[in-house]
Structures are given as structure tokens and as C-alpha cells.
Amino acid sequence: MENRLMAELGEPTSESGDPSLRAALEAVLLVVDEPVAEITLAQVLERPTNEIAVTLRDLAREYTADGRGFDLREVAGGWRFYTRAECAALVERFVRDGQQARLTxxxxxxxxxxxxxxxxxxxxxxxxxxxxxxxxxxxxxxxxxxxxxxxxxxxxxxxxxxxxxxxxxxxxxxxxxxxxxxxxxxxxxxxxxxxxx
The missing domain is CATH 1.10.10.10 (Winged helix-like DNA-binding domain superfamily/Winged helix DNA-binding domain)
Incomplete structure (x- = not known):
């Protein structure tokens, strides 16, 4: 009963000690430099594509509801983490310090x-x-x-x-x-x- 409840709550590990699907998706998406398609994530994590899709949308809603400094977006045929719009100026100041070349x-x-x-x-x-x-x-x-x-x-x-x-x-x-x-x-x-x- 406790293990099932932990799985429903999205605890970071399963009975076998493997990361939960939510944790695995977060870990993979944290290191990508371009959006990743649901089917690619499904293949890498060896889970059904529809389960990946539902979990990604749940995570995106959760991040928005919690008001996190980042959000998970579906863009250009895949998923990727982005800085939330209201935090963009702070991140820009930290990362660029005015040095990024802009388009003319x-x-x-x-x-x-x-x-x-x-x-x-x-x-x-x-x-x-x-x-x-x-x-x-x-x-x-x-x-x-x-x-x-x-x-x-x-x-x-x-x-x-x-x-x-x-x-x-x-x-x-x-x-x-x-x-x-x-x-x-x-x-x-x-x-x-x-x-x-």
C-alpha cells in the first residue's frame, strides 16, 4: 500500500531503486540543449509514448501551478525546460552581462x-x-x-x-x-x- 501511494505521488525512486518516470524525465530534460520528442524519451526510458506524454503535461502543469522559476514547454516538436518569462531579465543579467550578440x-x-x-x-x-x-x-x-x-x-x-x-x-x-x-x-x-x- 505504501509503495503504491509513493508511486502515485511521484516519489523519486521505485521499489527496485530505479528513479520514477517523473524523476527520469526531469533528469534527461535537464541536460538537453534542444527539444526532445516524446517518442525519443519513450525509447530512452523504455516506457509507452502515451505515458510519457501524460507525465510531461502533468509536470508542465505542476511547475506552472507551483510558480517555479522554470517551466516545461512543448516547442519545435519536442519538450525542453525554459526559464519562466518573469525571471528572464534576472537570468539574462546573470548569463550575458550584456555580452550576447543580438541580431541586427x-x-x-x-x-x-x-x-x-x-x-x-x-x-x-x-x-x-x-x-x-x-x-x-x-x-x-x-x-x-x-x-x-x-x-x-x-x-x-x-x-x-x-x-x-x-x-x-x-x-x-x-x-x-x-x-x-x-x-x-x-x-x-x-x-x-x-x-x-
Whole structure:
């Protein structure tokens, strides 16, 4: 009876001395540097995927309810620990102390074009921005935010798309969670793109 109650409460070890599923998930997720899929966790921990999924969601709810300084999020097709938003400034001050390189305005503009128009060629990005974006695209690719996505059938230009790392950094599950652009665009946006430079 006591062992069953301990298991239901999520005690750290089982009868055999092995860690509980909750403890095992926390330990694995603590050391990952990118989101891990439920199926991967199920394989590593040798447990059914649905049991992993339920436990992850329970842990995420528990961390939120307890007001912990971190939370467990499902992003980019997997799960990972993140600093809770209200603690971000403190962590940023501790980790960076103002030394982390931020994206330039040009990089942010280029990344936005790729995110919303992907797959897109460098020429199309340059046409939309009105300036050559080759160097910026190389920087974004080097940082792992964009990647090649094949070539255009007619001109054979290399196409680019955002990466799962992009989704992870923005805390998105998929591109459908990007905010809508329509409220920020002029009414005649189609005509603007067709006008010669």
C-alpha cells in the first residue's frame, strides 16, 4: 500500500531503486540543449509514448501551478525546460552581462521575410527588403536560424526556410503560431510588390 501511494505521488525512486518516470524525465530534460520528442524519451526510458506524454503535461502543469522559476514547454516538436518569462531579465543579467550578440535590424528584417515567405530565394528577400541580403543570409545560416530548402524549378536559385532552432528560440510549436501580418500591412500590399524599384 505504501509503495503504491509513493508511486502515485511521484516519489523519486521505485521499489527496485530505479528513479520514477517523473524523476527520469526531469533528469534527461535537464541536460538537453534542444527539444526532445516524446517518442525519443519513450525509447530512452523504455516506457509507452502515451505515458510519457501524460507525465510531461502533468509536470508542465505542476511547475506552472507551483510558480517555479522554470517551466516545461512543448516547442519545435519536442519538450525542453525554459526559464519562466518573469525571471528572464534576472537570468539574462546573470548569463550575458550584456555580452550576447543580438541580431541586427537587417538580420531581423531578413529573418522575418524568410519566416513569412518560405521557402524563399535570396533574390526574393532582396527584392522585398530593397537591398542585397546575401551577407545577412549567410549570418542567419551560420547561426542556425535558416537553412537551404532546395532550389527553384525555373531558375535553380537556392531556397531558404527557417529551422527548428528558429522555432525553439521563438518558443513556437510550428510556423502556424507566427503572428498574423495583415494588421501591419498597407491595404495595397500586392501593388507595392509589383512596382519596379
Amino acid at each position: 535590424q537587417a538580420a531581423l528584417e531578413t529573418l522575418s521575410v524568410v519566416a513569412y515567405r518560405q521557402p524563399v530565394s535570396r533574390a526574393k528577400v532582396a527584392a522585398i527588403r530593397g537591398v542585397n541580403s546575401d551577407g545577412v543570409m549567410r549570418t542567419l545560416a551560420a547561426r542556425g536560424l535558416v537553412e537551404e530548402a532546395g532550389t527553384e524549378p525555373e531558375g535553380q536559385a537556392v531556397l531558404y526556410r527557417t529551422t527548428s532552432y528558429f522555432l525553439e528560440r521563438l518558443g513556437l510549436r510550428d510556423l502556424d503560431e507566427l503572428p498574423a501580418l495583415a494588421p501591419f500591412l498597407p491595404d495595397d500590399v500586392e501593388n507595392l510588390e509589383e512596382q519596379p524599384k
